[in-house]
Amino acid sequence: MRVNTIMTSAVITIQSTATVAEAANLMLSNRISGLPVVEPQGMLVGLISESDLLRRSELDTERQRSWWLGLLASPGKVAEEYIQAHGRKVKEVMSTPVMTVSPYTTLGEAADLMEKSKVKRLPVVTDGRLFGIVTRSDFLKPLREPPAEPGQPLSDAAMAAAIAEELAAQSWAKNGLIRASVNNGVVTLNGSVLDERERGAAIVAAENVPGVKMIRDKLAWIDPSYGIVIQAP
Incomplete structure (x- = not known):
């Protein structure tokens, strides 16, 4: 089976210029845990998910380090974490580059990629444009119906x-x-x-x-x- 047989085609997306609050509202109202980030022409540029919003200043969940671990952390790494905790725009906190698959990727290949990369969703892309999305729950779709029994019973x-x-x-x-x-x-x-x-x-x-x-x-x-x-x- 191929990814295009189970993927969701009507994908809820957000633009990189949207705010973090808009992304959070969109995820909550649609009961989804991630959003592909696209440009107006449909080009995929990133992905924002619950994990990108886990360490936020509003939640008082910013990463805290002991003084000696703080000495070991590079200024660039600390600056990156500051952006993740305080950024107001989707483009500032989204994950990029994004792991993607094509519509003709096999389910086995997609499952391997999800397991190895520990991701819950894979945007389906054609020529850089978002074509759909496949999530772990999509893999349940073929399991809803048992395999059809053959017409002639076996001896x-x-x-x-x-x-x-x-x-x-x-x-x-x-x-x-x-x-x-x-x-x-x-x-x-x-x-x-x-x-x-x-x-x-x-x-x-x-x-x-x-x-x-x-x-x-x-x-x-x-x-x-x-x-x-x-x-x-």
Whole structure:
């Protein structure tokens, strides 16, 4: 899937010449935590979010340093923090440069970027102009509806083959110790696991095969330290 399939196209934006108070009002009234900052022509120039307004003089939350840490801080860094705490215009406190994606970025790439950069939103840009925005909550959209079941139900043999294929593709199951049999849609997992998390993963792999009605967990756990086999209850 691509970013353009889940992004929000009608983006609430603000201009760099707006005031911090206007930005705060806009975020509160629309129940959003960030605003792309655009020029009148639609070019993206920055982003202002709740985190940019966390250390403010009005809130008495300006960053305070002990005297010895104050000696270590460069004058430029202290000046930057002063602007962040006292600036009245969006352009003075916004974050820039902004991490962006294109409409054709895959969801996997966007998710990686969000995790690595620890950001909650990514403006979607085409030729420098704002095209939309994708937030963490947008990733929930495809999860609202369960995957459609195939028109023709799978046979027990086909379900067992699908589970075996999925297990063979996963590094945690490539030791071949997990086996699945299917009878009237009921999956029985036999064999052993070296880590209890492998048990949960095997159950999930079976659950995702269309037509599976129930799963019987008969997997035994082998303690890798002592070689003790603990049978499933």
